[in-house]
Amino acid sequence: MATTATANARHQPRHVTHHHHLSSRHGAGDHEGWAEGIASLTEEQSATRLLQEAHPDAAASKAGAQGAFCAAGAADGGATLGALCCEGLTPEEERRARVEHALRSLEVEVGQRGELLADLGAPDGYGPTDLSEAELGELLAAVEAHMDHCGADVAVLRRRKLPAPAVGAPDRSVADVCIRRRVVGDRGGAGAPLEVRVAVIGNVDSGKSTMVGVLTRSVLDDGRGFARSKVFKHSHEENTGRTSSIGQHNLCIDSRGNILNDASLRAGVTTAEIARSSKVVTLVDLAGHEKYFRTTCTGLTGHLPDYACLIVGANAGIVGMCKEHLGVALALKVPAFFVVTKIDLAPEHVLKHTLQTLSGILKKPGVRKRPFLVRSRDDVLTCARHMHTDSLAPIFLTSSVTGQGLDLIRLFYNLLPQRHNWYEKTDEAAEFIIDEVFGVPGVGTVVAGTVKRGVLTPNSTLLLGPDVGDGTFKPVTVKSVHYKRLPVGRVVAGQTAALALKKVKRHQVRKGMVLVDERVAPKASWEFDADIAILTHSTTIQPRYQAVIHCEIVRQAARVVAMDRERLRSGDRACVRFRFLQRPEYLVPGTRFVFREGRTKGIGMVVGTEMGAPAAAPQPVSA
Numbered sequence: 001m002a003t004t005a006t007a008n009a010r011h012q013p014r015h016v017t018h019h020h021h022l023s024s025r026h027g028a029g030d031h032e033g034w035a036e037g038i039a040s041l042t043e044e045q046s047a048t049r050l051l052q053e054a055h056p057d058a059a060a061s062k063a064g065a066q067g068a069f070c071a072a073g074a075a076d077g078g079a080t081l082g083a084l085c086c087e088g089l090t091p092e093e094e095r096r097a098r099v100e101h102a103l104r105s106l107e108v109e110v111g112q113r114g115e116l117l118a119d120l121g122a123p124d125g126y127g128p129t130d131l132s133e134a135e136l137g138e139l140l141a142a143v144e145a146h147m148d149h150c151g152a153d154v155a156v157l158r159r160r161k162l163p164a165p166a167v168g169a170p171d172r173s174v175a176d177v178c179i180r181r182r183v184v185g186d187r188g189g190a191g192a193p194l195e196v197r198v199a200v201i202g203n204v205d206s207g208k209s210t211m212v213g214v215l216t217r218s219v220l221d222d223g224r225g226f227a228r229s230k231v232f233k234h235s236h237e238e239n240t241g242r243t244s245s246i247g248q249h250n251l252c253i254d255s256r257g258n259i260l261n262d263a264s265l266r267a268g269v270t271t272a273e274i275a276r277s278s279k280v281v282t283l284v285d286l287a288g289h290e291k292y293f294r295t296t297c298t299g300l301t302g303h304l305p306d307y308a309c310l311i312v313g314a315n316a317g318i319v320g321m322c323k324e325h326l327g328v329a330l331a332l333k334v335p336a337f338f339v340v341t342k343i344d345l346a347p348e349h350v351l352k353h354t355l356q357t358l359s360g361i362l363k364k365p366g367v368r369k370r371p372f373l374v375r376s377r378d379d380v381l382t383c384a385r386h387m388h389t390d391s392l393a394p395i396f397l398t399s400s401v402t403g404q405g406l407d408l409i410r411l412f413y414n415l416l417p418q419r420h421n422w423y424e425k426t427d428e429a430a431e432f433i434i435d436e437v438f439g440v441p442g443v444g445t446v447v448a449g450t451v452k453r454g455v456l457t458p459n460s461t462l463l464l465g466p467d468v469g470d471g472t473f474k475p476v477t478v479k480s481v482h483y484k485r486l487p488v489g490r491v492v493a494g495q496t497a498a499l500a501l502k503k504v505k506r507h508q509v510r511k512g513m514v515l516v517d518e519r520v521a522p523k524a525s526w527e528f529d530a531d532i533a534i535l536t537h538s539t540t541i542q543p544r545y546q547a548v549i550h551c552e553i554v555r556q557a558a559r560v561v562a563m564d565r566e567r568l569r570s571g572d573r574a575c576v577r578f579r580f581l582q583r584p585e586y587l588v589p590g591t592r593f594v595f596r597e598g599r600t601k602g603i604g605m606v607v608g609t610e611m612g613a614p615a616a617a618p619q620p621v622s623a
């Protein structure tokens with residue numbers, strides 16, 4: 001113990017003295033009870049109750065929550081444009097002012113985000129309220145004309161009536177619309193499609209690759225692996241029927257919400273379809289088998305998904321790695337939705353049991369999600385609007401063989417907004433995280449990854465590092481930029497890209513390196529301090545404990561060299577200092593990560609690095 005104490009003293013994390021628990025300041029307190037919630041499945045609840053609960057009162061809370069969404073939207077618009085003051089105006093002047101304000105707000109927001117789900121005519125929405133059907137028609141026409149002028153299309157998702165404000169007064173008409181920017185000629189301009197990334201997770205054989213194949217190839221499955229054979233990357237995957245790598249597949253959607261994927265095309269899309277899309281949903285197909293859990297973790301952390309889609313086989317239920325995958329998504333705060341598939345195979349009582357179990361898990365204290373069975377287009381709209389809040393858990397019922405439920409899933413993908421306000425990051429110094437490296441004959445070294453901040457253009461000069469050998473960052477110039485295999489003039493925060501680099505050898509680059517703006521003055525760190533929580537484990541954790549850290553694209557073993565308590569057990573939280581075993585890495589404080597070692601799993605958040613410290617070889621902790 002004495003030696004541990006000495007080691008602790010030597011490597012005392014900076015904030016250990018005043019930080020004895022994982023503080024909610026870092027949001028880690030949210031995970032309280034998580035392990036317990038996922039581990040015990042005793043809560044009994046009938047599927048019928050789930051349906052009833054999800055629906056009737058969902059209507060009430062739906063309305064409330066929608067109000068909140070619209071209020072936020074309107075507030076955004078208001079904040080951008082300034083509040084609308086109608087004092088002293090005649091009713092007609094006020095109506096015109098409100099229409100004008102709505103048009104400007106929509107223009108700004110669609111310009112920033114690329115698309116917007118909006119309520120027209122609702123109290124917390126856009127435009128004047130208390131509209132008759134004819135007045136709503138006029139408002140819609142004005143919005144369509146204005147947005148058309150701005151280069152965007154308006155799809156009316158539904159028209160509905162709000163109850164009259166007073167007895168005898170007429171009903172008020174409201175429309176839900178999706179406004180999306182059209183493609184513009186120059187793909188590198190503001191018209192580059194917006195991208196939403198969805199990590200597809202779930203147990204082995206639950207039907208993940210099949211669902212991805214069915215959606216992106218626009219085919220139905222035969223129940224014997226037809227659809228998945230279209231998305232496998234390696235021949236051994238074809239032979240075993242198991243996904244082992246991370247496959248990315250594109251669902252291309254135009255400005256009016258039409259899906260452009262075509263069964264006659266091998267990959268479902270070619271660059272021509274991508275060039276015609278206003279929005280691309282990237283489905284990241286991850287392996288379900290336990291053996292590939294680290295690849296799955298990399299997919300969930302390194303590919304910066306907006307959402308996770310957890311696929312559950314209706315017959316098999318919540319088995320195997322399903323809870324583990326959900327746990328990682330929850331830990332990383334990636335909002336999840338659920339697809340219970342193969343419903344063609346499941347007898348009613350089995351399906352009910354699967355739904356009961358799933359809803360039981362979702363309602364556990366550590367998970368705290370509201371299960372919501374999606375049965376109609378209206379439900380899809382409600383869910384798409386509230387996914388970013390990360391409290392609603394939509395559940396879809398599908399069959400990749402009969403096609404049941406796929407229309408709702410397609411509509412959901414069409415409406416699913418980006419989770420992050422990426423446009424707020426385009427002015428920041430550029431950062432690109434590399435998840436794949438290729439040597440392309442005639443082109444040279446090409447790195448693929450995600451733009452985390454800023455804008456990248458051909459001829460930008462950035463720092464590449466940490467170097468494989470000495471952990472330093474070296475300037476490199478970007479030769480060309482591709483977005484989904486299309487050459488483009490620029491890529492912005494939130495998009496994936498492939499960059500050809502000038503005068504860089506293939507062996508000088510590895511996954512986990514970054515390209516950053518030199519103004520950031522990046523430094524690699526051997527050690528970092530983190531707030532961590534243990535989710536599941538069989539042993540206690542103490543100094544010298546080793547685990548593999550998955551932090552965005554970084555994946556490396558690290559050892560605990562100091563902690564603010566002597567040992568950690570399941571559910572405990574602590575502040576620790578990790579030291580990488582092989583090389584220093586570039587980590588940004590505030591980033592969430594997962595770590596695992598055998599069956600032990602934990603989550604954490606980087607709170608500090610030793611930026612600036614020389615990259616020296618790691619010193620073993622004295623035993």
Ligand SMILES: Nc1nc2c(ncn2[C@@H]2O[C@H](COP(=O)(O)OP(=O)(O)OP(=O)(O)O)[C@@H](O)[C@H]2O)c(=O)[nH]1
Pocket residue numbers: 202203204205206207208209210211221222223224225226227228241242243244286287288289341342343344345398399400401402
């Ligand atoms: N009857 C029926 N069979 C399905 C359905 N979805 C998938 N299958 C079949 O289930 C089997 C497993 O599907 P996969 O898509 O390979 O499962 P997976 O989850 O991707 O598995 P891993 O990639 O190994 O993690 C295949 O034979 C599919 O044809 C469905 O909705 N109905």
